[in-house]
Amino acid sequence: MTTLTTRTAAAPxxxxxxxxxxxxxxxxxxxxxxxxxxxxxxxxxxxxxxxxNLTMSLHRFDRGTFISGGAPFVGLEIYRAVFAHPQFWTIVWQTTVFTAVSLAFQYLIGLTIAVFFHRGGFRLAAPLRGMFLVPWLLPVIVSGTTWQWMMNPDAGLLNSFLGLFGADPVWWLSADNALMSVAIANIWLGIPFNLVILYSGLQGIPKELYEAASMDGATPWQQFWRITLPMLRPVTLITLLLGLVYTLKVVDIIWIMTMGTGTSQTLATWAYGMSVGKGASGVIRYSEASAVGTILLLAALAFGLIYIAAQRKQEH
Amino acid sequence: MSRTWWKNPIALVMTALMLFPLYWMLNVSFTKRESIRGGDLAPVDFTFDHYAVVFRDQLPYLGTSLVIGVGTVVLTLAIAAPASFALASMAVPGGRFIGFALIVAQMVPAVVMSLGLYSIYNTVGLLDTLPGLILADSTIAVPFAVLLLTAFMAGIPRELLQAAQIDGASHWRTFRSIVLPVSRNAIITSALFAFLWAWSDFIFASTLNREGGLLRPITMGIYNYIGAQNQEWGPMMATAVVASIPAAVLLVVAQKYVAAGVTAGAVKN
Incomplete structure (x- = not known):
């Protein structure tokens, strides 16, 4: 697959x-x-x-003017209102935390599993690695509802498990804990993606490096820090940047679990909620949704361009 | 016995932990309603009742999802395959820009797309229709398919295409009788992902097809349960299991294509 991907880059x-x-x-x-x-x-x-989308964010659309078509042009007024929204900076912060926490854990867990499977050479390596892809292929609504049930406060599995150790039940999906809970589910969803790319990155590291290192008496731990991590740096950068772009725009897993209530509201769920008139909004606000969407788009594109630049640099 | 045999049990435990939520979904789907809250580790109070509910209530949604999935695959390939051939082996004016636009397109948040499409569909009457949803779902797959197929087709030996031209074959003929058969694997991978993404779509279905009645996909069938006053976890989990079948089947029968797609999709450029 490595040949295929490098060719993708050259193709256009x-x-x-x-x-x-x-x-x-x-x-x-x-x-x-x-x-x-x-x-x-x-x-x-x-x-x-x-x-x-841009047009809608520059005109004042509501349910009525959406149908009649007479929405007045208001310039940047909607954007001003969005920035001045009492929750705006809170939501930006929550989006940042959700993204950063998701990326960090997805990467660390994905890397651990990738290294384990890579240095393996054990019989079950290939079939089990395939099994790890399952969460990535399932509809998010399937995983989302399952996590929602496991996080049910009085009958959910997570609280029964904590109860074995005498811990008090956690209100996973309550306003305060919602961000942590949706991040846990999202980390779970992202592990396969990280595992697959990092695993293919590991396969690109020449075996001779490890052989030379072990002849010099380097322990596996030293080999990991001195060979694996440095050699994996370009793949790491690409993985994290791409993960960043994808995580910024996540709606479904959050919406299905909490409808973006409490601390789990991100820019993406905020825009989605206003576009369907559910969740925190309760009323359809097309213009505000479009404005938040545009802000989200600009953020995604900014990181996306860094990603493209990093990818280009890696090829040369 | 090899020196690394001890890794087998550790790998098994890791996989079991990772897949545990899915086991839990299966477990709940087979447990009687009154025992679900008991949280037994296996469906002791076994029942097929929830699946009976699924087959009573959800079949139309499953059918709709199937139609949407197949429609998305056909549309995606019809647009992507010829374009990929040209981008890979002909001088396309603005070809580099098209390549760049496709990468950027994959970064556009689905919320933004759904808002824009909603307003357009509202004008042209595509809201709550199957063609509308197929067109929207294809936007997830087309950029990916073009990048994947272009990469693959660029690897087809030049001599093969030139030989066809010397024999007097037109570009269309070369495409149909040589490029398409040779690119079979990449086409299967593209088709597979186009189907899975369309099958799994939540955002487009919940915005562009809200009032679609029975012409809504299975993701909306599950979503109905979430919105209900009294959440029925048994039927909900049974529907989730049924909705997972395509992914499970494809993983078993086409794992090599899936793995290829994940890698290509991940490091796509």
Whole structure:
């Protein structure tokens, strides 16, 4: 798979094939014909919705004007209102905590398991590694409802488990604990993703390095710190940046477990809640939802561009 | 016995811990209503009742999900495969920009897409329709599929394509009779993920297809239970189990394609 991924990077910039000269003009038009559906598709189903989202954030839309179409242009007034919202900075902070905690634990756990499987060479390694992918492939609503039930305060499994040690039941999904609980579920969801990339990164480290190190008497622990981690740095950077972009926009796992109530409200669930008029909002607020969405988009793109730059640098 | 045999039990325990929530879902789905809150580690009070409820209430949603999944696969491949061929082996004007746009497209939050699409669909009448939802779901898969297929097709030996051209085959013919069959694996991987993402979609279904009645996917069938006054955990978990079947089946019969897709999707560029 490593060859495949490196080729992905090079693909869009592949030089033109050496087609026979007289055919060139024909080839040119053929290329356009093959690509045109994709271009139209991207314009209609990516560019247009993005423009529409921006337009909605600059006009005052509500249920009435949404249907009648007479929403007045208000410039940046909605953005001003969003920034001035009493909860705005709290939500930005919660989004930051959710993202940082999710990334840190997903990475650490994913790396531990990847290293364990990588240095393994034991019989069950391959099938069990496959099993680890399951949570990643299931619909999030399936995992979300299951976690919600396990975190049920009086009949949930987590509290029964804590009870074995005499601990008091935890109100996992209450306003104060909601952020921790959705982060736990989200970490669980993200482990397979981290495991797979880090595992393929580990496979890219030349075996000779480890052989030379063990001949020099380096312990496995030293080998991990002196070889594995430094060699894995580029993959780590890519994993974390991509994870960051993905985690910023997470809605479903949070929404299904808590509807973004209490501390579990993030920019993404806030925008989603206002767009459907549920959760903390209770009323549909298209314009505010679009404005928060645009802020979220800008944040995701900022980190996304860093990711692209890092990826480019890695190839050269 | 090899020196690393002791890793087997440790790996088993780790996997069991990781998959425990799914075991718990199965456990609850087979436990009688009155015993669910007891929290037994195995379905002692065994019943199939919850599954009977699923087959009574959820079949239309499952059918809808199937249609949406297949529709998304067909649409995604129809757009992605020809474009990928051109991007991989022809001089496409603006090809580099298209590649860049596809990477950026994958970073757009689904909330933003759903808001924009909602407003557009409201005007053109695509709200609460299957084609509307298929089009929306395909936006998750098309950029991924193009990047994956382009990468794969760029690896097809030039000589193969040139030989076809010398034989007088048109570009379309080369694409259909050589490129498509050779790219079979990458096409299967793209199709598989397009299906899984469409099957799993929650955001688009809950915004663009809110009033769709029975023409809503299975994710909304589960969501109905969450919204209910009195949460029925048995049927809810049984529905969740049934909704997990496609992923489970695909993992068993197509694990190599899944792994390929995860890696490519992860390090996609």
């Amino acid at each position: 910039t592949t030089p033109a094939p050496e087609t026979a000269k007289p055919k060139r003009r024909g080839a040119h038009w053929a290329a356009i014909a093959f690509v045109i559906p994709l271009v139209l598709y991207l314009l209609l189903f990516y560019a247009y919705p993005l423009v529409q």
